[in-house]
Amino acid sequence: MSDATSPRDAASREPSLSRRSFFKGAGVVAAGGLVGEAVQAAARSASLEPVCMEGTVEIELEINGARAKVAVEPRTTLLNTLRNHCTPPLTGAKLVCDRGSCGACTVHLDGAPVYSCMTLAVDAVGRKVTTIEGLASQGGLTELQSAFCAHDGSMCGFCTPGFVMSISACLESNPAASLDEIQRSCSGNLCRCGTYPQVFEAALAAGRKLRAKGGK
Ligand code: FES
Ligand code: FES
Numbered sequence: 001m002s003d004a005t006s007p008r009d010a011a012s013r014e015p016s017l018s019r020r021s022f023f024k025g026a027g028v029v030a031a032g033g034l035v036g037e038a039v040q041a042a043a044r045s046a047s048l049e050p051v052c053m054e055g056t057v058e059i060e061l062e063i064n065g066a067r068a069k070v071a072v073e074p075r076t077t078l079l080n081t082l083r084n085h086c087t088p089p090l091t092g093a094k095l096v097c098d099r100g101s102c103g104a105c106t107v108h109l110d111g112a113p114v115y116s117c118m119t120l121a122v123d124a125v126g127r128k129v130t131t132i133e134g135l136a137s138q139g140g141l142t143e144l145q146s147a148f149c150a151h152d153g154s155m156c157g158f159c160t161p162g163f164v165m166s167i168s169a170c171l172e173s174n175p176a177a178s179l180d181e182i183q184r185s186c187s188g189n190l191c192r193c194g195t196y197p198q199v200f201e202a203a204l205a206a207g208r209k210l211r212a213k214g215g216k
Contacts, residue, residue: 006166006188007106007113059125063090064134072121079105079116081124082131092132092161103189106162107131113169115188132161135168143209144168147202155193162189167203175210182207 056071063086070085079098082090093116094104100118107116108130136142144164147153154160163186170177170185177185182203191199 005112005169006185007100007103007115007162057122059122061121061124061129062127063129064131065128070121074120074122076121077117078107078114078119078121078124078129081121082107082116082129085121090131090133093165094158094161096158101190102159103162103166103186104159106165106189108165108169111169111172113166113185113188130165132164135164142168142206143213144171144203144206147206147209148199151198151202151205153195153198153202155195159189159191159193159195163191163199167199167206171203171207171210175207177203177207179204 056073058069058071061068061070061081063082068086070081072081072085076085079093079095082093083095093107095117096102096104098105098117100115103115105115105117106113108114108128109119109124110127111130136145141149142164144167148160148164153163166186166189167182170182174181179200182200186199186203
């Protein structure tokens, strides 16, 4: 069995704290140098005295194997950070629903797919962020990306980076993933053009290629 985790699965395992309530909580903890886990812990703690959190914090992220220093407000999402605070901007992850329902913003955090619109940049500190731009080495295409081209896996293409990221994580853990497992891995991704049959064909074809190459 593959670990066919979808971004939606990952989101459903998050603590039962809505994005709105989290931001509300994060907005009343002390700024100082609080980042990542510390911000979350502070936000969850009911015993903290409310202190207005203002301004920006400078954080260092590891994105596609490179270190990137960015100055963001603690409420800034990873998606916003990638698209608007990185140099050069990383616009592969798309802003569509901005509320965790479409998967167009999917990236990998430590190899697992997550919705970057539902992830705070400060929570990515100390973790490996991979975007569609960094999936293949040296500007090439992965087997899955090539298969999307060969099997017409996109129409408008807006959802495509998210599908590629979700299915990549699935095939990475199990190149022999079944159709069911592939479908589950991208169950948190929506394609409004309805390109699902081609997406699944591409995923199965990429899996065959990866197995023929001996795994990855
Ligand atoms: S933009 Fe993040 S899930 Fe839709
Ligand atoms: S190809 Fe258009 S939304 Fe999926």
